[in-house]
Every structure is written in structure tokens, then in C-alpha cells.
Amino acid sequence: MNDTAQQRGGRTFFVWFGVVALFVAAVVSYLADSSPDGLEAVTRQGCETVPTSNGERLTGECIARSGTEHAFAGSPLADYTVLGNSGMTGVAGILGVLVTLLLAGGLFALLREPSRPTSGSSTTAPGDDDSSGTRR
Amino acid sequence: MHTTPLALHMTDxxxxxxxxxxFGAIALAGIGFSLGRAxxxxxxxTAPMAGLVAAFVFAAQMINFPVLPxxxxxxxxxxLVAILVGPWVGTxxxxxxxxxxxxxxxxxxxTMLGANITNMALIGTAAGYLVAVALRPLARRGRTGLLITAFLAGTINTVMASTGFLLEYWIGGTAGFSVAxxxxxxxxxxxxxxxxxxIITALTVGAVAAGRPDLILLLRESRQGERTRTREDENRRSQQRGTVEGTS
Known part of the structure; x- marks a missing residue:
């Protein structure tokens, strides 16, 4: 396997990895279980959930009673919806994946070592350019 | 409506x-230290790989699976991040x-962001990494060893992250509710x-191992956990691993 073949394989792999992440967020997210998660279930022990006109309310003695609403609870993508529409979870998921990719990819591109002394020669430069092209 | 409750994400x-x-200060210190080591x-x-790993974790965190009625x-x-991109980048x-x-x-x-980062990004990643490093000889032996390592590291990472919540609640929980x-x-x-x-960690690591085993940092790192090799050395090693993977 030569360098170029390896890098071409790398690009294909990165594309697939991104596609899988988008698929999970856009499609598989609709299959997610909406039951309370582990932490919420434990912190709700001792309380009863009472449905009210605007959501649900906890009564009794439990850890979760002291929980307050998120400061951004009214924001457009709150709770992985789009403007409160949970049928749009997939769209919210795609946006989340892209924002995360942009932030993380950007940070790591800035942090990475420009090029190590041994790979700085002109013979390896085209290969380096090739691999850096996979970032976009 | 609370349609998407989140495991181990504390509410305000x-x-x-x-x-x-x-815990905000602890999280900042952990992130600062990781920035230096990353x-x-x-x-x-590894930079594009790490960006994709973060995006994948975001996507995977949307998928709540049932554990009890x-x-x-x-x-x-x-x-997962510790195995694929190492503890510092992973954090x-x-x-x-x-x-x-x-x-x-x-x-x-x-206001819980610091505590949540401490539990999941610091404690969870550290626990997963320590288990993975302890089992690295097993992970290097072949596919089954790698999958077992990923499974155990994933399981212990979750349990340890949940102890972070218990510690935090014990220190400064608001409700008069006994942490015990x-x-x-x-x-x-x-x-x-x-x-x-x-299971998810093992499936994901297994998929990466099938396509690009050279992208799994756990298998690439030297004993000291630092990358000290030259580029030629790396290429040679990944070729060797490719052969080993192919025959196993």
C-alpha cells in the first residue's frame, strides 16, 4: 500500500464516518426512547409526575424537585426540536452534527502541529496537501 | 413537553x-490541560478524524435506548473517544x-455545564482510557481482544461518570434528599x-478497525502514550498492521 492509496482510503473513510453520523442524527434519532434517562429516573425517586397544561410537574420529595428550567428552554432548537416541533428532530440533529463538526474540526485544525520536520520536504508536500483536502 | 430527557445531563x-x-473551575482546568496535551x-x-468523532458522539447521544421499563x-x-483519538483530544x-x-x-x-463536563468529558474519558490502556495488550492481539477492550472501557466509563454525579450531589446538592x-x-x-x-463503543471501534485500523490511537501509541515516531515508521507500522488484520 503506498501513501497515496492510503490517503485516498482515508478520504473515503472520513466521508463514510460523516455520513453515518448524519444518518444517526437525522433518521435513527426518531427511534430514540423518550422515557426518562437513568439520572432523571433516580433523581425523580419519591416524586410523582403530574401532567399539567404546560408540561408536567413533580410532586413529593425528590432530588429533581429542585431542578429548574433551562435558561434557553424557549430557544429555536430546544429539546432537539425545531421551534418546539418534535417531528423535526432529524433536522435539529443534522444541525447539531454540523455545528459540532465545525467547532471540533476547526479547533483541532488550529491545534494540530503544522507539519513535523521529517515530513516538511517537498517530496511529501503533495501528499500532505492531499490529506488536508479531506478536512473540507 | 420533555420529549428528550438526557442521561447524566444535570438540569439547572x-x-x-x-x-x-x-466544578466549573475543575472543568475549565481539565479542558485547559487537555488543550495543551492534545x-x-x-x-x-488525526485532526479531521477527531472532528468527525465529536460529530459522531453528538449524533449517538441523541439515541436513548431502553434499559428498564x-x-x-x-x-x-x-x-470511545479515548480509544479512537486519545484522552486529551477525546476530552x-x-x-x-x-x-x-x-x-x-x-x-x-x-450552570451545570462544569459538573456535566467533569462527569462525562473528564471522569468518563479518563476511566475509559485507563481501562483501555490496561487492556491494550489484549486489544493488540486481534479483533476479539479489541472488541472486549472497547466493551469493558465503555461500560466502566458510564458507571464512573455516574459516580461523578453522586460526588457532586454529596458536596452540594440542593434538595434535602440523602445521597445515600x-x-x-x-x-x-x-x-x-x-x-x-x-456495545455501541465496541461496534464503533470494530467498524473503524475494519476500515482504518491505523486511525485507532490506542493501537498506535507507544507505551508512554506519546507519539514519538517518524512518518516512515508510522507508514511501516500501519502496513504491518494491515497485513495482520488481513490475515486474522
Missing amino acids: GLLNAPTALL RATLDDR GVSGHLLGGA LCVSIVLVVQSLLFADGGL QAVLPMLGIHLLIGVGEG
Whole structure:
């Protein structure tokens, strides 16, 4: 396997990895279980959930009673919806994946070592350019 | 409506202000330290991989799976990131996911961000990494060993992350509710969630190993955990591994 073949394989792999992440967020997210998660279930022990006109309310003695609403609870993508529409979870998921990719990819591109002394020669430069092209 | 409750993401108000601040400071220190150490493992190949790993963890965290009737859980990702991109870059990956979730999706309280980062990005990643490093000889032996390593690292990462919550609540919980009563249910449920985490971690690491084993940092690192090899050395090694993987 030569360098170029390896890098071409790398690009294909990165594309697939991104596609899988988008698929999970856009499609598989609709299959997610909406039951309370582990932490919420434990912190709700001792309380009863009472449905009210605007959501649900906890009564009794439990850890979760002291929980307050998120400061951004009214924001457009709150709770992985789009403007409160949970049928749009997939769209919210795609946006989340892209924002995360942009932030993380950007940070790591800035942090990475420009090029190590041994790979700085002109013979390896085209290969380096090739691999850096996979970032976009 | 609370349609998407989140495993181990604390909502605002569960901890008092001094405790929230304390863990905010711990989270910042952990992120700062990771930023310094991450540089050594990031190059033209690992930087895009790390960005994709963060995006994948975000996506996977959306998928709550059932663990008991009426109780769900989802991947936290600490062991997964530690195995794929190392503990320092991995800590940054999970931290970015938690920040995006809190700021953009109102998931995980703003004032609890420090505690949530401490639990999932610091404790979870560290626990997953320590297990993975301890089992590295097994992981290097072949595919089954790698999958077992990923599974155990994933499971223990979830349980350890949940102990972070117990510690924080013990230090500065707001409700007059004894933390002792929460210990067993918390650990028990997170052991079950951890099994799910272990399976997802093993599946993901297995998929990467099938396509690009050279992108798994756990298998690439030297004993000291630092990358000290030259580029030629790396190429030679990945070729050797390619042959080994192909024949096993």
C-alpha cells in the first residue's frame, strides 16, 4: 500500500464516518426512547409526575424537585426540536452534527502541529496537501 | 413537553452555586490541560478524524435506548473517544458536544455545564482510557481482544461518570434528599446503561478497525502514550498492521 492509496482510503473513510453520523442524527434519532434517562429516573425517586397544561410537574420529595428550567428552554432548537416541533428532530440533529463538526474540526485544525520536520520536504508536500483536502 | 430527557445531563438547580462554580473551575482546568496535551496527537490525519468523532458522539447521544421499563440511557462516549483519538483530544470532543447541547439544544443546564463536563468529558474519558490502556495488550492481539477492550472501557466509563454525579450531589446538592439513597439505584442503572455504552463503543471501534485500523490511537501509541515516531515508521507500522488484520 503506498501513501497515496492510503490517503485516498482515508478520504473515503472520513466521508463514510460523516455520513453515518448524519444518518444517526437525522433518521435513527426518531427511534430514540423518550422515557426518562437513568439520572432523571433516580433523581425523580419519591416524586410523582403530574401532567399539567404546560408540561408536567413533580410532586413529593425528590432530588429533581429542585431542578429548574433551562435558561434557553424557549430557544429555536430546544429539546432537539425545531421551534418546539418534535417531528423535526432529524433536522435539529443534522444541525447539531454540523455545528459540532465545525467547532471540533476547526479547533483541532488550529491545534494540530503544522507539519513535523521529517515530513516538511517537498517530496511529501503533495501528499500532505492531499490529506488536508479531506478536512473540507 | 420533555420529549428528550438526557442521561447524566444535570438540569439547572440540582447543585448549589458554590458547588456549580467549583466544578466549573475543575472543568475549565481539565479542558485547559487537555488543550495543551492534545497538540501532540493532532496532525493532518488525526485532526479531521477527531472532528468527525465529536460529530459522531453528538449524533449517538441523541439515541436513548431502553434499559428498564420507563428508564432509558444513551452513549456518553468517553471510552470511545479515548480509544479512537486519545484522552486529551477525546476530552475536548466530549466537552464540545456538551457545550453544543447546552447552548443550542437547552440540554444540560448552563450552570451545570462544569459538573456535566467533569462527569462525562473528564471522569468518563479518563476511566475509559485507563481501562483501555490496561487492556491494550489484549486489544493488540486481534479483533476479539479489541472488541472486549472497547466493551469493558465503555461500560466502566458510564458507571464512573455516574459516580461523578453522586460526588457532586454529596458536596452540594440542593434538595434535602440523602445521597445515600441514590447510590445503589444510580450505580445499578448506569451499569445497565454501561452495557449499552459498551456495545455501541465496541461496534464503533470494530467498524473503524475494519476500515482504518491505523486511525485507532490506542493501537498506535507507544507505551508512554506519546507519539514519538517518524512518518516512515508510522507508514511501516500501519502496513504491518494491515497485513495482520488481513490475515486474522
